[in-house]
Amino acid sequence: MLSFLDWGSSFRSRKVSNKEKDGDTGWPPSFPQSQLAYVLAAGPARERLGALLLDQERLQLATRLPESENLDDWIVLHCIDFLNLLNLLYGLVYEHACTSESCPRMTAGPAYEFLWQCADRRGAESLPASRYIELVLAWAEQELGSLTNGATNRKLCRKLTQRFHRIFAHLYHHHLAELLEMGALPHLNTSYLHFYFFVKEFQLVHSKDLEPMRDLIQLLLA
Numbered sequence: 001m002l003s004f005l006d007w008g009s010s011f012r013s014r015k016v017s018n019k020e021k022d023g024d025t026g027w028p029p030s031f032p033q034s035q036l037a038y039v040l041a042a043g044p045a046r047e048r049l050g051a052l053l054l055d056q057e058r059l060q061l062a063t064r065l066p067e068s069e070n071l072d073d074w075i076v077l078h079c080i081d082f083l084n085l086l087n088l089l090y091g092l093v094y095e096h097a098c099t100s101e102s103c104p105r106m107t108a109g110p111a112y113e114f115l116w117q118c119a120d121r122r123g124a125e126s127l128p129a130s131r132y133i134e135l136v137l138a139w140a141e142q143e144l145g146s147l148t149n150g151a152t153n154r155k156l157c158r159k160l161t162q163r164f165h166r167i168f169a170h171l172y173h174h175h176l177a178e179l180l181e182m183g184a185l186p187h188l189n190t191s192y193l194h195f196y197f198f199v200k201e202f203q204l205v206h207s208k209d210l211e212p213m214r215d216l217i218q219l220l221l222a
């Protein structure tokens with residue numbers, strides 16, 4: 001059996017064939033369609049998949065609203081923190097690993113594709129993951145930067161966290177090998193579990209949107 005790192009290397013070096021580029025065989029390619037599913041199915045790195053930097057209890061407590069804090073401020077501040085974290089985490093794979101060739105669509109494994117809603121409401125568009133994520137991060141920065149102190153915009157925060165969750169899902173399903181090799185998995189897990197407790201505490205992300213991560217969530221909460 002391939003070691004996980006061997007497998008990760010073979011994944012990175014794999015090129016999409018011309019046949020696939022032409023769309024003859026369609027999407028997804030035959031090589032592991034979800035790195036997360038591969039590892040969860042007793043892959044060689046499964047025992048390291050749940051590594052955390054902080055225990056669950058502390059992460060959950062860190063999301064609770066302090067008595068003196070305003071709820072909307074608390075939610076906006078966390079959205080800013082998660083935006084910064086995602087900029088850092090996605091920055092680890094951006095350009096060299098998450099390209100329009102390796103990730104021609106914004107997916108979380110073979111079962112989920114996330115479409116970009118065009119601003120002019122012309123409809124939803126399928127984009128390479130890197131382009132989709134760039135757009136989400138730039139949009140989030142702009143929206144959060146325009147909020148004045150004390151502004152309440154729960155609807156915006158729901159939309160932000162739903163899209164942030166998609167970025168986490170793409171990282172886990174398609175870039176687990178690179179992140180594991182870099183030693184970044186405990187950081188990713190800690191950020192994701194903190195995010196998960198946060199969106200559950202304030203009911204920001206619908207449970208159906210958490211589906212692509214259901215098995216990982218079970219493992220992290222075990």
Ligand SMILES: [Zn+2]
Pocket residue numbers: 097098099102103129130170174175
């Ligand atoms: Zn990607």
